[in-house]
Amino acid sequence: MKTLFENITVITMDNDAGVIKNGCAAVDGNKIKYVGTTKPEGEFDRVINGENKALIPGLINAHTHTAMTLLRGYADDMNLQDWLYNKIFPFEDKMTPEDVRRGSEIAIDEMLAGGTTCFSDMYFFQAETGRAAIQKGIRAVLSDCVNFDGYERKVKLMEEMAEEFSGSDLITFTFSPHAIYTCSFELLEKCAAYAKEHNMPIHTHLAETRTEFSDCEIEHNMTPTAYMESAGLFENPTIAAHCVVMTDSDLEILKKHNVSVAHNPISNLKLASGIAPVPKMLDMGINVALGTDGASSNNSLDMFEEIKAAALIHKGAGLDPTAVPAETALKMATINGAKALGFDNLGMIKEGYLADLVVVDLDTPHLRPIYDPISSLVYSAKCGDVEYTMVNGNIVYER
Ligand SMILES: [Zn+2]
Known part of the structure; x- marks a missing residue:
């Protein structure tokens, strides 16, 4: 199963990559295969349009x-x-x-x-x-x-x-x-x-x-x-x-x-x-x-x-x-x-890491406006804003 998240705000939690606006993340099997600003080549089984959404590590x-x-x-x-x-x-x-x-x-x-x-x-x-x-x-x-x-x-x-x-x-x-x-x-x-x-x-x-x-x-x-x-x-x-x-x-x-x-x-x-x-x-x-x-x-x-x-x-x-x-x-x-918990390949959105990912819907009054996406997620987001939850490369929850 290959999934692409595109045009999405990627909160990588990776100090080197930070927050990527209008970013992409590609998942192949149970791993993250690509994170960046350009759309990766190839066919995907599922493409999720991330307009007004954030992608965070699970x-x-x-x-x-x-x-x-x-x-x-x-x-x-x-x-x-x-x-x-x-x-x-x-x-x-x-x-x-x-x-x-x-x-x-x-x-x-x-x-x-x-x-x-x-x-x-x-x-x-x-x-x-x-x-x-x-x-x-x-x-x-x-x-x-x-x-x-x-x-x-x-x-x-x-x-x-x-x-x-x-x-x-x-x-x-x-x-x-x-x-x-x-x-x-x-x-x-x-x-x-x-x-x-x-x-x-x-x-x-x-x-x-x-x-x-x-x-x-x-x-x-x-x-x-x-x-x-x-x-x-x-x-x-x-x-x-x-x-x-x-x-x-x-x-x-x-x-x-x-x-x-x-x-x-x-x-x-x-x-x-x-x-x-x-x-x-x-x-x-x-x-x-x-x-x-x-x-x-x-x-x-x-x-x-x-x-x-x-x-x-x-x-x-x-x-x-x-x-x-x-x-x-x-x-x-x-x-x-x-x-x-002893994982060295979990908790960040980074190539090679396990694909445990969450899409948060930002298109809601209590998340408007957004100056700093991390601040908005911590102080203003609610669990009901979660739109998709992916574990080990599989989408296991859709709102
Ligand atoms: Zn206890």
């Missing part, structure tokens, strides 16, 4: 729990410990593989319609999420989350999934100890060793709340970040979700081990966990990606909202309107997400 949701769409609006306006232990965990105890399949399908439909082309999931019955992802054509990074006593069973499930999805271009894996408060130190060590042996990144929750932080200091005389480091987790490429409560030396630990942060500003606001020190992380050169977290703590999987929130909250929190500029926020949702 958005990457670096931290979510897709099947939690079933818990959207189930428990709101509660503190995290109460929410998790009294509402979420009891509900999840009753969920079946069929429930996870349906919840994942709802999430994937929502994500594709909002320009998300790749998500990093952490949940249970993940084979069902993988099957839903393949059926709907979205890229997924899966992990059947380890907690308490579930290690052997989860390792077996991960191995079964690796076998089942070995032929798929769309599915990769991380290994996920849930958090320091749901895993023992020995379990964290086992997870670190397993990930190392099988060359898998770690995906975990880290320093989400003040309670997690102070409990860890009381029990272990260490910060959550130092505790995870001492368990050896960061010897693997790691995606750490949240990182809200961080000391300066915690940030140094993340930097030293090249840990990627999955920033979840809306979930952190809704659960009143706080605001992660993202400007500091960015200044230090820590890779910051963006996630929605589950739909029960957000309550949507809309990455356009998340990008805008990421660009806004650090301005307000730090009384600094230059904190997290629009382009930085969009990078978090594209190239930084790709890096966090």
Whole structure:
């Protein structure tokens, strides 16, 4: 399948290419074959006229729990410990593989319609999420989350999934100890060793709340970040979700081990966990990606909202309107997400990169006029402006 996008504003997110007005992008198979200003030679199966439209890299949701769409609006306006232990965990105890399949399908439909082309999931019955992802054509990074006593069973499930999805271009894996408060130190060590042996990144929750932080200091005389480091987790490429409560030396630990942060500003606001020190992380050169977290703590999987929130909250929190500029926020949702998930050919519109692309319709009153296309996308665009979503060279959503 060959597709041509022509006469379109190409937001490459590639520092060398920038924004290309009246540009073209050609896709052959699952790769981007050309990006530029002149129309490439050759026949195309499909040509999309991009007048009044922008082409952006597919958005990457670096931290979510897709099947939690079933818990959207189930428990709101509660503190995290109460929410998790009294509402979420009891509900999840009753969920079946069929429930996870349906919840994942709802999430994937929502994500594709909002320009998300790749998500990093952490949940249970993940084979069902993988099957839903393949059926709907979205890229997924899966992990059947380890907690308490579930290690052997989860390792077996991960191995079964690796076998089942070995032929798929769309599915990769991380290994996920849930958090320091749901895993023992020995379990964290086992997870670190397993990930190392099988060359898998770690995906975990880290320093989400003040309670997690102070409990860890009381029990272990260490910060959550130092505790995870001492368990050896960061010897693997790691995606750490949240990182809200961080000391300066915690940030140094993340930097030293090249840990990627999955920033979840809306979930952190809704659960009143706080605001992660993202400007500091960015200044230090820590890779910051963006996630929605589950739909029960957000309550949507809309990455356009998340990008805008990421660009806004650090301005307000730090009384600094230059904190997290629009382009930085969009990078978090594209190239930084790709890096966090271990892709070196995703997150930019560049020759040779995977063809995960989104066409945004700019011909609408709330996007008029446009002085700076990136600013318009970050501060004014809405997920409903997404007109086409392409994953791995296939158009899987049309508005
Ligand atoms: Zn989470």
